[in-house]
Amino acid sequence: MKLAKAYEPKTYEPAIYALWETSGAFAPTGKGEPYSIIMPPPNANGNLHVGHAYMIPIEDILTRYYRMNGRDTIWIPGADHAGFETWVVFERSLEAAEKSRFDFPREELYKMTWDFVEQNRGNMELQLRALGASCDWSNLVFTLDQKVVDRVYQTFQKLWDDKLIYRGKRLVNYCTKHQTSFADIEVEYREEKTPLYYIKYGPFELATTRPETKFGDTAVAVHPSDKRYAKWVGQTVVIPGVNGDFEVQVVADEMVDLNFGTGVVKITPAHSFDDFEVAGRHNLPLKQAIDLDGKMTAVAGRFEGLPVLEARAAVVKAMEEMGLIIKVDKNYKTRIGRCYKCGTVIEPLPMEQWFVRVQPLAQRAKQVIENGQIKFVPAQKGRELVRYFDELRDWNISRQIPWGIPIPAFRRIKKPSDDSSNASDEWIFDTRVDKEEIDIDGVKYRRDEDTFDTWFSSGQWPFITTEYLEKGDLARFYPTSVMETGVDLLRQWVARMIMLGLYATDDVPFRDVFFHGLVLDEHGVKMSKSKGNVINPMDVIDEYGSDALRIGIVMNRSAGQAQAFSTASVVAGRNFCNKLWNIARFIESKISSNRGENSSSESSNGNSVNGDAEMTGSPPEGHGDVMSRGSLERISRDEELKFSPRLPENAKPQTIADHWILRQLDDARKQLDKHIKNYRFAEAIDTIYHVVWDDVADWFIEASKTTSQPEFLDYVLDVTLRLVHPFAPFVSETIWTTVHDDETLLIAQIWPEKLPFDQEKAGEFDQIRDLISNLRLVTAQLPSDKYDLLYQDDPLIAEHADLIQALAKLQSVKSVKRGRGLRLAAAGCQAWLDLSDELIYEHQTRLEVRLAETRQEIATLDKRLASPSYTAKAPAHLVEETRSQLKEKRALEARLMVELGV
């Protein structure tokens, strides 16, 4: 059978994923301390973007790591109905069919959107699988699932009963095209040029960019300390306008900037957020001049019905004719809010909406963060939230799109005879939202047509998905262990989860929060469709493999920081997988040749025994072999599979290299534990990358070639695969399932515990390594040739002569009575490189440089130790360290001097 030289991810990944999924390995075990992560639900009918390709690996590393550590682990996937995103796409498809939302009742629109989503659904879930997400699919939650709706209604009712919900006329950011209001964070502000009109305004002059809102003016404001206008404050003045005279009050308010324009501001409470606040402070009436279609209302008189911009032009013209315009600054620039989807200018408009009285919730959330009950990574994000909670204003939870959870509220239909003045009595809570009208004791009510802000439901996500309040099977996973999400969702999502979690469950929704930063393009520029610099993670997987993408994207990245995507890192990730693959190929070949001597029929598929073929067999066979495993009952998660390092009697570490590699792997294990605990994923990748490449491959495997012991090699591979698995699950599992014929899966194995090694022997290998490095350094400078190493009374060299000869590529290693040639500067050895005088002479300059460097270092250390304040104040162990360093350097200096023959 042809030997596949390289690891081909595409050949194995889908089969490996299917194997995991069908084995039941993703499900919690019900044993051990719970560990839970809830996946921020990707858009159900969208595609994953490169941000997901960062988020999913992080969550998967955590999940796999804690699963291997014997925790009762669940990672709950989700799918988001993506209210607004989806609605925009769907509405565009309606427009394409020359239809509009106004042609259908709400139920039908909802159903149509549902079907639309259904058609486009599934991609996202396949892509999560391609990324290797080991999430529990059986517990996937869609944001419009009945259980979500039920719980959201109960929370709404609780808020309602606690008088934390109210109906208020508030200015909303309104897009007249989408016919919906937006949260502040959904409005995009851009600096734009717009004329600033200086106008005569009764006894005043003032500047405005929006003359058409004049019909909604109910006051003018001046600064309280402005002497120029003090006499007017409190009076009502008559303003001649294009529709005749009208009256406004003069009020004094701090919001006015003394130095801008004339220091006088016209107040239009219905169409400006600031003015609305001023109106609140001074009890000013609201006059609406613009309606929901962006056209002038009846208060505009003869301008009624004109769209805003036309009205502005017409009003300006009329004012010019009346001589009310003093001057126009055409180069004036201001920030204008626009709809982030369609670019329409956002109008501040007064609307009746549902609001959550948010401060009581916010203050509680703030307290929890200040008490340290939720750990933030990076920590400053917690402090940012504390400030945010203090400033947070009441939360508008109404949205005017049909694609969402209907608000369960009905308003009494007034009869002509009614004279109801108490507004709060008109609304009732009722969940029969499928009915347009309901009848209670002969009184008819009409439902609110609005839906909830998606953040209102996703803010309850942790306790909804775990069915905590319903005391469901997953309730033990609440609060969740960690919430992993993007920094951009700190306020809109994380803040709301904390507030609503505390409110509904009296507990924090999660213990830790980890924020990942934005993934930028290769040049550090934000990705966007319009710029055409979007990287599709599926293309990357296609070219380099899933593990490569995962390593490449997690490598060189720190929490909360926006950082560039690097193809070079993905390439490094792919090379790493290939390296691991080849380590396994090498070890497998040693094991199988060993087996070949002892037994005759070990192959599980009945083919002739050939390790290489088994390991790298062409895809159909490999695939079949892989697929034959993994039914649920075949996976044993029981005690006997526990990793207690299962070291066979004949696989004990023997050589110093054996002890050394166990020490290196054990160090790596400890490092990985620390890094994962601290959410330092880039460092963890770095650790695993180097222990596998530098230590296992470059030193241990190379050393093992002189004294091969297959059982021990097998053991090293076993440990290595376990350590690698959370980071590169596909390649590690592919190797595991191929080299083991015991039906186990790596995903269900236990993380290594302390490894058995002899510290002293490991140290001896360090010495040999040092000598080999030294030899390589010297010979690299010499003409390419093979040289002889001579040693004198050196048992360590004598014992490991073969190893040194092989790794340093020497011609021979010989014991001599008296050394000659170039004395080597490696610590604690009596060795010479047998060189001619000419070659020693050529090498001398290098040695001189090295000697000078060493002397410089000695001087530095000397100086440090000479300072009495250092020896007195620095910690004793550091002073001791400095002393031993100095001693070493002095010894090196002496050896170098011997080499140089000085």
Added chain:
RNA sequence: GGGUUUGUAGCUCAGUUGGCUAGAGCGCACGAUUCACAUUCGUGAGGUCGCAGGUUCAAGCCCUGCCAGACCCACCA
């Protein structure tokens, strides 16, 4: 304007409570190589850690100021 954050090798970035002789990947230079891997191996060059002060025995890390960039919030009618 308020706040956060970044500035470390040619590029992308690490550097956890100050102990560093400042690291990694990629790139670059030189050399090697039939038999696990050219997606390889060995060796090396390359940094006054944005600038200027300060604290300390010791500063890439702490403090102050400045320069340059990014982001968030608020916003002038």
